[in-house]
Amino acid sequence: MTHTTQTGPAIVTRGLTRHFTSHKQTVEAVQGLDLEIGQGELVAFLGPNGAGKSTTLRMLTTLIPPTSGTASVAGHDVVSGQRDVRRAIGFVGQGNGAGHRQLGRDELISQGRAHGLSRADARHRAAELVEDLDLDAVADRKVSTLSGGQRRRLDIAMGLVHLPRVLFLDEPSTGLDPQNRINLQELIQRLHAESGSTVVLTTHYLEEADALAGRVIVVDHGRMIADDTAARLKSRLGDLVRLGFDSATEAARAAARLSRVPDARVDVTVASVDLRVKDGSTLVGGLLADLAADGVPPTRVEVARPTLDDVFLDLTGRSLRETQQSPTDEADTDSARTESEVAA
């Protein structure tokens, strides 16, 4: 099944803005978002807690009206064409879509029926999804007895029941183990390839955005701060090669030598040297041999792929830690979570 009926972009927003007022304080959750997403694109919204990712998705899925600006999804305005938008989209929210007192399979069937599938088609589709998401063992159990990851997979299945033209996924991989993260990536890519659906998802992980999406939109404080491919964002940043030495003197000598590596940034902290360079993981072998030959063999080596924190530092000149401490940020309680997620 492919979606050929509609022409033009899948999602268009113009000055899309949403404010919340609580306790006499106004939070500008989304500020003047201008966006165009073509049909069949796979796009990731990347940003820290409180950046406005969910709020944007909630506006695009008709759950909340914009404070100002406009948005259309699948050719329908999210305010005046709510019903048509809802028919065209699938939405996997940050919470659990399946009712806790229900059976998983029943929820899949009832969701299919809500989208106009016949009873037989809904059953058939539910069975397919149960298999695709590896839910055979738990689909006929009460949802409240499922593990967090099983429930998450059921939520994702619910969003796919009607092969939506535009699929929104809010942090789809939360709570999934590494194997199921990979399964999810394969599933989303397969759905995308087979049905030509447009997919918009949110994530905290640059790696995940890279694995899933062709296009990454980085958001911070309700504003878009970058719109690029994950590969380009990453290569702009490079990998981090961290080398440990026996003494500060050795580290200083090594740093002097490493500063000759082209397009690299070198930082020394006591007995360790940080080298930020494109393709660091492939360069590191040669670098180690070089340093050993020079009489300053590192005692410890770490190579890290760029993270959301690095993207932030690069784009805004401040790290997420500083972001969280700024007085304009309301989400104090979230800061601990951000740091641990970014570190993960």
Next chain:
Amino acid sequence: MSTFVNDTVNVMSRELKPVWREPMAVVFAMIQPLVFLGLFAPLLPEMATGSALQWFVPGIVAMTALMGASFTGANLMEEMQSGSHERQLVSPLGRPALLVGRALKEVVPMLMQVAIIVAVVTPFSFDLHLPGVLVAALVLSLFSIGVGALSFALALASKGQDWMFWTIQQTLLFPTLLTAGVLLPVDGAPRWLEVVSMLNPMTYVVDATRALFAGAWPADVVLQGVAGAAVVAALGLVVGVRAMRRSS
């Protein structure tokens, strides 16, 4: 229109699934009225007009309907917190159907509870007048739909804040029961209490239920009962649908 009917059936059958699967939950939900029945019945004085149980049971039945339906918003509140309410709001299901389907479902556990109470008391000094009981069940169905809809509206207005829902529900519950004359007759009460009782639509539902359970068919009492239940149903559905339309 047919979309509305389809959507309503979808919502209602989803809500009923846990009821069919765990019917014991329906029994547990009526523990309180059963305790009232067990504790009060032996204390009731003999009445000139017949057995005390004959007077008391219809009140307990109405109380069960009120309690069951007024608790039901808690289920919606749970779905608001978990995210499954949000999932349904994004589906093509119409807002009115999301409310009406839920409210209509209230009839089923209520009828199960009425059947249980009648079965429990019939071996004692309670005369079963089946046609009357069936008509009373219809009146109570209308009443349950209205109370259920109001309970959902309260859940939506509380925006998932448990304490607000329970405080308001508990504050309203017992005054409603008492002024409707469920546990004690209101006749001969102070004037202000009589006025409150007259303004309480449940009073008429209870009076009609008593008459019908006794096998009597006083047209005015029965019609007033239907009217009282219809007022609650209409009010509940209007307020509930409004609240559902505003929900996000």
